[in-house]
Amino acid sequence: MTAFVRNQWYVAAYAREVGREPLGRTLLDEPILLYRTEDGRPVALSDRCVHRRYPLSQAPSRLVGDRIQCGYHGFTYGTDGVCTYVPGQQRIPRTARLTAYPVVEQDSFVWVWIGDGEPGGLLPPRAPWLDSPEYTVVSGMEPIDCDYGLLVDNLLDLSHETYLHGGYIGTPEVAETPITTTVDEEAGVVHVSRHMDDAECPPFYANSTGIQGRITRWQDIEYHAPCLYLLHSRVAPVGSPPPNADGTDPHAFHVEVVYAITPSTGRHTYDFWAVARDFALDDREVTEFLHKNNHTVVMQDVDALNVLQKALDTEKPGYQELSINIDTGGLAARRLLARMAR
Ligand code: FES
Numbered sequence: 001m002t003a004f005v006r007n008q009w010y011v012a013a014y015a016r017e018v019g020r021e022p023l024g025r026t027l028l029d030e031p032i033l034l035y036r037t038e039d040g041r042p043v044a045l046s047d048r049c050v051h052r053r054y055p056l057s058q059a060p061s062r063l064v065g066d067r068i069q070c071g072y073h074g075f076t077y078g079t080d081g082v083c084t085y086v087p088g089q090q091r092i093p094r095t096a097r098l099t100a101y102p103v104v105e106q107d108s109f110v111w112v113w114i115g116d117g118e119p120g121g122l123l124p125p126r127a128p129w130l131d132s133p134e135y136t137v138v139s140g141m142e143p144i145d146c147d148y149g150l151l152v153d154n155l156l157d158l159s160h161e162t163y164l165h166g167g168y169i170g171t172p173e174v175a176e177t178p179i180t181t182t183v184d185e186e187a188g189v190v191h192v193s194r195h196m197d198d199a200e201c202p203p204f205y206a207n208s209t210g211i212q213g214r215i216t217r218w219q220d221i222e223y224h225a226p227c228l229y230l231l232h233s234r235v236a237p238v239g240s241p242p243p244n245a246d247g248t249d250p251h252a253f254h255v256e257v258v259y260a261i262t263p264s265t266g267r268h269t270y271d272f273w274a275v276a277r278d279f280a281l282d283d284r285e286v287t288e289f290l291h292k293n294n295h296t297v298v299m300q301d302v303d304a305l306n307v308l309q310k311a312l313d314t315e316k317p318g319y320q321e322l323s324i325n326i327d328t329g330g331l332a333a334r335r336l337l338a339r340m341a342r
């Protein structure tokens with residue numbers, strides 16, 4: 001199993017999922033209750049009542065103002081996790097307190113700090129496209145019954161697009177074009193780039209951009225271990241000018257693909273996915289197409305990883321893998337995660 005990396009920020013939910021109904025999620029084996037105060041602030045508390053461990057995210061537990069009341073015997077807790085009411089007596093035991101997790105709402109995500117200490121000044125990594133008016137976003141979340149390391153492997157090696165996602169985002173050139181990999185050890189970021197100069201345009205881009213004919217297709221991955229994965233995707237008709245020196249790039253279409261990879265348990269992972277585009281911003285057909293198409297692609301990965309995890313679980317210990325050049329990014333990520341977990 002891939003070791004959990006504690007003392008890090010993790011995406012627990014989309015901001016839109018956290019409201020006045022208690023929401024339960026499990027992050028790194030820790031059950032967490034999420035809700036919003038009446039003035040809109042997100043709160044993350046341990047999702048187990050200190051009395052008999054009833055989940056506070058489950059009915060009939062409920063919010064009373066900004067407090068959460070346990071549905072079993074009524075213990076009630078404030079947003080700081082401190083118990084403010086127990087039934088049948090005045091004295092509230094000093095230990096009647098839930099863990100209160102640091103929370104940051106940023107870029108349409110609710111991030112929760114999982115660790116022993118406080119985050120200090122450390123903030124979650126950014127995905128600013130997800131709530132920028134210059135982009136239109138489609139997004140979702142799919143749970144996978146696998147070790148989160150399998151999803152990291154999957155996303156860092158896009159050569160699988162050719163086979164697993166043929167007819168959607170894969171074309172022969174993805175698997176054929178070599179990658180370059182670099183690791184920023186200090187920042188904890190793995191970069192993997194694949195630039196295809198002259199490639200077939202897959203339906204995902206042909207139907208959304210309207211490009212007919214072959215494309216220049218760049219895939220530049222930034223994996224901010226452990227949770228945030230960014231794929232900067234640039235697509236332009238072959239022969240279009242390259243980006244300008246100042247970073248502007250008016251001749252190309254840009255798609256920012258964002259994944260948050262959140263380990264739930266050793267065999268369960270939350271796969272948050274989002275696709276942000278800088279073209280056809282108000283075109284609802286394009287939005288619907290990209291939502292449906294990308295959801296299909298995500299489910300192809302989900303199905304494959306569910307199958308793979310089941311197969312790995314029946315292997316005898318000590319089985320051997322065989323790695324080749326396409327695995328450079330995935331192997332770098334594994335090394336980085338192992339170091340961060342120590
Ligand atoms: S289990 Fe919550 S009050 Fe008893």
Ligand SMILES: [Fe+2]
Binds near residue numbers: 164165297301
């Ligand atoms: Fe995939």
